[in-house]
Amino acid sequence: MNTIKTTITKMLPHAKITPHWSAARGHSDHGWLNTYHSFSFADWFDPNLTHFGSLRVLNEDRVKPNSGFPTHPHRDFEIFSYIISGELTHRDSMLRRGAEGGQSDKFYRMRRGDVQFTTGGTGIAHSEQNEHAHETVHFLQIWVIPWKRGLAPRYHTRRFEDDEKRKGFVPILSPLKGGPEAASEQEKLAEPAIDGTIPIHADFVMGAGLIAPKGKFEWTVGAGATESSRRKVYVHVPMAKKGRAKIRVDGREDIYSEGDGVFIDGVQAGDKLSVESVGEVEAEVVVLDTA
Template identity: 70%
Template sequence: MSSTLRHAKITPHRSAARGHANHGWLDTYHSFSFANWYNPNFTQFGSLRVLNEDRVKPNSGFPTHPHRDFEIFSYILSGELTHTDSTQQHKRTKNSSSSRSEQGEQEESDLFCRVRRGDIQFTTAGTGVTHAEFNYHREEPVHFLQIWVIPWKRGLAPRYDRARFADDDKRRGFVPLLSPLRGGVDATPAQERAAEPVIPGTIAIHADFVMAAGIIAPGGRFEYTVGANATDAARRKVYVHLPMTKGGRARIRLDGREEDEGGVLAEGDGAFVEGVNAGDKLVVESVGDAEAEVIILDTA
């Protein structure tokens, strides 16, 4: 198929160019500069600051540590992850929306929640939180993406949320997972408490930012609408990431472009899509031997 976004610049970010560290208990890849790995070419992309692809061994994890002034969230690819934080909001979080499919039962108390395949757990660090993430499973590692986004202002009140999004829905097309808080940067205290997102059924984030995910069968083709009809900002940037979930058998093509044009991604690769406008259609094809779980990160 031919390109429909010739005005767009698509630059691959190959997996081999990512930062990588294996600490024994943690095997981690950094798409953007993080911890002891710094690359001036990969510091942030719009409001997207961190995209780490992590595998944590059983009975291991991140001990309690502080954060502030970031929107921090984890997307679980396989296994389970137990999250604790100082907000202690896990019982009070909204998680009964009919738009969020397959909420499922969570093993939890007021102090922790356990998230699994298809779950997102989300924290507004704001004025400051401490949290820990641990894999208590005796045998299975947990594989997840940890993502940090720069909020539209500092000093926000800390908040926790979570949701589960069904694989069946993602196999029908791109499913929005996060979208901007209704009210935007000037949201009222009532809007902050309600935490209503612009796109119903998503998690509200304090940024002009949309996250979506789709699972595309070999030979399949999905179309993503830039901006997801959730933003007034005309100029957008989109980062596409293909997690390492199928032993290298998943591959995707962006905008009909061939490999020598930077349009074909293998597992672990990402791509910077720049010069696009809200409403543009980004076509993603699955051209490998296994279904491809594609993550879209859409920012102003």
């Protein structure tokens, strides 16, 4: 059952809200990699699921121990990994294994709460490997279309604690100060519109929260940091609690389970989007807010 009978109070009656059920995602199991695609990716293509605003890719991946993505190039995308469980090692292609030193943007061993971000720009190459001896890593990989091509390649890493995510939605990414016409000094400083977040070259904000059963969080569309007042929001529930986490969006009838997503269109910056946890366990919820 994806619906329940209850009194519905829509906070955003003007919003168009469309489910993207988990079963409608692309899926491939390569043995070492078990992956679900919310948008067209690799050999899976759906003409109705090519992008949502600047959001281009949302893959939910599980990579087995001692395997992963060998050195590969990226270009002209903003790409980031959000770790749900396990361990994933990012290594710049210029770094020889065994000579990495400590944690840095060019070598980063990610665990739960960590986000690693790449501006592909004019071209960059790196690897992402699960070097753990016995634990599978579970993470989201997300790609966003930048506001212009030919940017200088760059990495950023940052940690976002679960304790903060239990208080409300925590901003993870926000636009680079200076916008599409950012000066070279602004690019170098890499200051985000929202302090404490990772800067992205797009009119885009990401947030994440951990909502207790019967709890409700509110997301302010645009997060007070975006350029365009006309927004789209995609909400995703990672498959993190063995199917026991469930949410309701904007007080509406549909109930979303793990792996499900929600397209929210026709909203404006400043609108308040409510997300309620209606399952038996804490729900991890990711919000992707785009022009």
